[in-house]
Amino acid sequence: MKPLVLPSYLDQDPAVKNRFDALKQRDIILDVKNLGKKFPSKNGEVTALKDINFVTHRREFVCVIGPSGCGKSTLIRILAGLESASSGEVLLDGKPVSGPGPDRGMVFQGYTLFPWLTVKKNVMFGLLNQGASVVHAESEAMQWIDLVGLERFADNYPDQLSGGMKQRVAIARALAAKPRILLMDEPFGALDAQTRAKMQAYLLEIWRNIDITILFITHDLDEAIYLADRILVLKANPGEVHELIEVSVPRPRNPEQFISPEFLATRKRLDELIHPPSEDDDDDKLNMIRFTQAGDDIEPNE
């Protein structure tokens, strides 16, 4: 891997450095080895993912970013077992995984709550599948609903909830099944900016309070930096690991840090990786035709 070129705050702040050292000492939860995925298509095969290698440690928060179509969803679906890999393997706690299972919880971008079940019954779903008694599942579910702050809505149907509330229930539902790792595929992508900011804060709070490892996909750089310990940057065609960045913004995180030097430096680095400056930048300019004399006294026409 290339060395980081951004001014290394790792060296400047011993607290951050210690945190990362400690993190790397922890158990490896997810180990992705030489993962590749090819899709059949009209003209031969398309390589969606190639040689993906990374690990996540226990209680680590890893974000995956990359341009759209680079294979982020494909990657997370393979990890969840919803799609099979063409090559390589995925180890969970050292054991290879095949097929979906409750040990890898998933929160999707779209709303996938069961519309015919109330919030409480949605959260109970995973517990009942694993053979819990109804009484136990119910009290357990209520704890998770409390955790995401929706106890008042326990008996509502998903249709009666806002988008943000639905995703909170989805998080509670996934966590209630006691997964080793929580996989999240752009879970806040469909939410408005304000709700999204609130959800990010919620998620960090939940993550801080329970023993869970999170792999979070996003295409929002700020979101990735705000949430992650480390950021896996993918590049497109074929989807490959571009770089793995350690986020030096100290925890606990808060929105004020968006303008801290660490944050901005990381942001700049990610920007360079995802939008590399190219010579044919001119091509991006719109072919603007002036139909009218648009100039006025504020912004004169040339």
Next chain:
Amino acid sequence: MSNNKKSKKWLEPRVELPTAQYRLITLASFVLPILIWCLVSYVPFIWHPNVQITDPGGVGYFKEGMMLKREVFDTESAKMASESKALPHGIPANPIYLPAPDEVVRALYTSFTTEPQRRSEQWLHESLWHSITVVFTAFFLSSIIAVPLGIICGTYAAASRLTEPFVEFFRYLPAPAFGALAVAVLGIHDGPKIAIIFIGTFFQQVLIIANTTRKLDLSLLEAALTLGAKRLQLLFKVVIPGVLPELYRDQRILLGWAWTYLIVAELIGTSSGITWFITQQARYKNFDNVFAAIFIIGVIGLLSDIILSRLGKRLFPWDKSSNKA
């Protein structure tokens, strides 16, 4: 735009009507056809192509109460006038197959209050009840096989491939074509009638239910998989509850379908039920009774659909589309 928003609402595509307008227009959908019927029946010169004789005058073959074409009446009166005989008199009338609303209402009332004239005849409600039992028996038999089969076909590709091509072929065969065969196998009474409605409903039902099941959002199944659901749990805890409201709506439409096969079915073997009543009354030219019977079938259909739709809202409180419809 906002100043004349209210008046233009009904010209905007897919905009919900305000409640008052909604009710008014619903009412109009029934009132308008009845109004047209009344106009045609009670206002002369809109149609009234015939003349009913009130006084035969000098025409030998005219009799009181006789119905004939206006042209015939006019030529005969002209002839009488030229021979200076007594002129015939008559009132404009509609053809016998279009009774006036009041006649139909009276027939409706009579059919429930006075005993049938001939011993072999049935009361209207007896015929109706017989038809209803036939339709519902056939629909029930069809449903208990087609619904589970459809769900299985919509869920498992192998079941779908094994079943649907044949069903697809069979549904193009017209159900009434099996009439003679059904009589040969099942006798002349209700057996073949139920069989025809069954054949007419069953094959469509399998395909429709299978398609509805296939429309279930795949991501719900994926979510269930990541929550540890396995094989049959997926079927019973995700697929079936997920498609139930849509499936219920399908059943409502298919029940209407079964009713349309009733008319053909009841002509097979010994005629019976409401169809027998209608054909019998038409033969005696009691068209008011015919209309009364047709009207009642419509009311039964509409009422049962309203009841089922209300029931659907109760059964699936979480389903927003059923709460609207």
